[in-house]
Amino acid sequence: MTETLEKEITQRIEQIYPELVQTRRKLHQEPELSFYEFQTTSFLVETLHGYGYEVHQPLETGCIAVLKGGKKSDRVIALRADIDALPIQEEGEHKSEFLSRRNGVAHCCGHDVHTSNLLGAAKILKEYKDDIEGTVVLVFQPAEEKLPGGGRLLSESGILQKLGVQEIYGLHTSPYHQPGEVAVKSGPLMARPDEFTITVFGKGGHAAAPHMAVDPVVLSGQLITLLQSVITRHINPTDPAVLTIGKIEGGSAHNVIPEKVEMKGTVRTFDREVAEKIRMQMEQTIKAVTEAAGGSYDFNWDEGYPAVVNDADTTEKMKRVARRLIGVKQVTEIEDPVMAGEDFAFYQEHFPGTFFFLGSGSEESGSVYSWHHPRYNADERAMKTGVLILVGLALDSSDDS
Ligand SMILES: [Zn+2]
Ligand SMILES: [Zn+2]
Structure with missing residues (x-):
């Protein structure tokens, strides 16, 4: 990518910025849950067709757009954005102009920004088609937020393999970095998020006669505390691991001992073996506690996404492109991996790839809350940087390095 081209593209992004904002806000107002992104998909397919893309729909929602560059080459690079929203009731005065119009559904993970970003890149890449070496594959992926994960379904569908994808890049907005910045690291970046449901069965009865009942509320209380010891007493302290119970439900009145209590939670690790050890130890603990009291249990474990592990070469390329386009100081090296999960990991099981964070945090836009808040x-200014880097990655050819 020559300097003149870099300048031209930066200017072009400034020109289309109002459009990026408009698209982001439109998506934000009409969020759709994982696997139900029908309206979003229609909008994407229509827009991409309008730009002149070849569009594939291997799944019910989401789509894949393909652009053959003007410079002949076998190179195939994929860029991915996730398009789904979360089951959250949105709040926030900074977003008052474009709050979600759907009750209990909101883009509280920034996927509206990711989608608008990639659509912006699609527009610009089409305009600079003659400068592209090989093929660019744009992946608008559904259902990042829900198991089994759209990333898994797409990477296992075989379409990316058929298109000959050789490398893949994805990004996530980050409230912990400023707009204009990106952050990345080679190796493990994000954790493996497994999910579990524990149901403790007791024997219901009168609150005043606990000796006649088996109280699943008390048993659950013991388990909540004991299960933390699975991490601290059974797992090697050098292996990062987190266990959180995020939901607990049981009982109906202040004077009734209920029949059962249900708890849902997640375990985050970087290694399948560590996760497996935690699962087994959890089950032993649950079994021992419930059975000792005369109760019983049900323990359900849903294997989550693998850990996001960035390939050394694609990460080096991403850093080189980003440093040149936005400046060395704007590219932060992440030291510690984060315990949040991402189904981008599935692509990385098939193709070398890099996932990075796009700074989107600022006081003035109220972007100070964590993901899923x-x-x-x-x-929104983050999109200027996002589009620039995505376009830069697609236009970068090995001769430039
Ligand atoms: Zn999320
Ligand atoms: Zn997300």
Whole structure:
């Protein structure tokens, strides 16, 4: 990518910025849950057709757009954005102009920004088609937020293999970095998020006669505390691991011992073996506690996404492209991996790839809340950097290095 081209593209992004914002807000107002992104998909397919893309729909929702560059080459690069929203009731005055119009559904993970970003890149890449070496594959992926994960379904569908994808890149907005910045690291970046449901069965009865009942509330209380020891007493302290119970439900009145209590939670690790060890130890603990009291249990474990592990070569390329386009200081090296999960990991099981964070945090846009918070917001200026880097990655050819 020559300097003149870099300048031209930066200017072009400034020109289309109002459009990026408009698209982001449109998506934000009409969020759709994982696997139900029908309206979003129609909008994407229509827009991409309008740009002149060849569009494939291997799954019910989401789509894949293909652009053959003007310079002949076998090179095939994929860029991925996730398009789904979360089951959250949105809040936040910074977003008052474009709050979700759907009750209990909201883009509180920034996927509206990711989608608008990639659509912006699609528009610009089409305009600079003659400068592209090989083929660019744009992956608008559904259902990042829900198991088994759209990333898994797409990477196992075989379409990317058929298109000959050789490398893949994806990004996520980050409230912990400023707009204009990106952050990345080679190796493990994001954790493996497994999910579990524990049902503790007791024997219901009168609250005043606990000796006649088996109290699943008390048993659950013991388990909540004991299960933390699975991490601290059974797992090697040098292996990162987190266990969180995020939901607990049981009982109906202040004077009734209920029949059962249900708890849902997640375990985050970087290694399947560590996760497996935690699962087994959890089950032993649950079995021992419930059976000792005369109760019983049900323990359900849903294997989550693998860990996101960035390939050394694609990460080096991403850093080189980003440093040149946005400046060395704007490219942060992440030291510690984060325990959140991402189904981008599935692509990385098939293709070398890099996932990076796009700074989107600022006081003025109220973008100070963590992902999945009802007030989560992303500073829209982040999209200028996002589009630039995605376009840069697609236009970068090995001769430039
Ligand atoms: Zn999320
Ligand atoms: Zn997300």
